[in-house]
Amino acid sequence: MPELPEVELLVRYLAPSLTRQSIARVGIRRERMLRPDSPRAFKRALHGATFTGVGRRGKYVIFELRRDGRRPPFRILGHLGMTGRMFIQPSEAALPRHTAVVLGLDGKNFVFQDTRYFGRLTLDLSPLDRLGPEPLGPEFTDQYLFERLKRSSQAIKVRLLDQSLVAGLGNIYASEALFLAGIPPQVPARRLTFKHVRALRRAIQAVLRHAIASGSTVRLNWSGGQPADGLFYYGREAPEAAEERLRVYDREGAPCVRCRTPIRRVVQAARSTFYCPRCQSLKPGKSVNARICPSTWRCR
């Protein structure tokens, strides 16, 4: 479930459940998930500590904790990787397969489960230093984005995945944002005019806001079974919205929602990119497409 909107929704779900809860037990089943911490150091820091809040930066979850006595408050960083999940379940419930870390709380467990073990839960906060601005924050302006893109010859789609440019976009929403902005994914970043960049900034924000808003109906207290489909928790959980959510991602060969031209898939930086060859063009007269951008997306 790991791009900014999914992490945002996760944080909103976790915050009220964890705040003011104390950690009575720390269970580590996959030491590698704590890297670079030693299990000992991790356990020593967490055991007996109390959650004071949960936040997000990019795709990272930030847990805030305090301890009794003289030891200062501290934070730990969580990342879901490709397949990570975090949820709360009753103490007596069986732990699912591929559980990496369990924190025993008052009558319940916080479970970090990750089939591929690409995720992390650690005292090491250094990844935060490498992140660019929040895409929905005040620093993510047209001027900023234009300045950062104007000297790069890298394809725009690949640039958008760089977390030091903007924090939180992943493979799915990068494709979705470029579709909404009408920009071809292969175009070198430096070829975008200021107007293109403005359209792109708006599209990024619209796509992310829309995903967060739509996700409010998604059940987040998932604790075992398979997700409804391969894409996060989407699908049967929210059938009404499923169609609208992703307009190009994973739709190779399917008709473009706007012009019916078949969606194409290309590989860039070893990742799939999906786009509409007709709607995404830098030819004059094309830009943000208002017709595929419902008012609820707030893309202006």
Added chain:
DNA sequence: CACCATGTTCCTTG
């Protein structure tokens, strides 16, 4: 068996 997969980091090559 083959190929694909929402992410990040490290290594090599140019």
Added chain:
DNA sequence: CCAAGGAACATGGT
């Protein structure tokens, strides 16, 4: 020094 590409990480779905 930088950019770009590929592999690695580990497991499961199709």
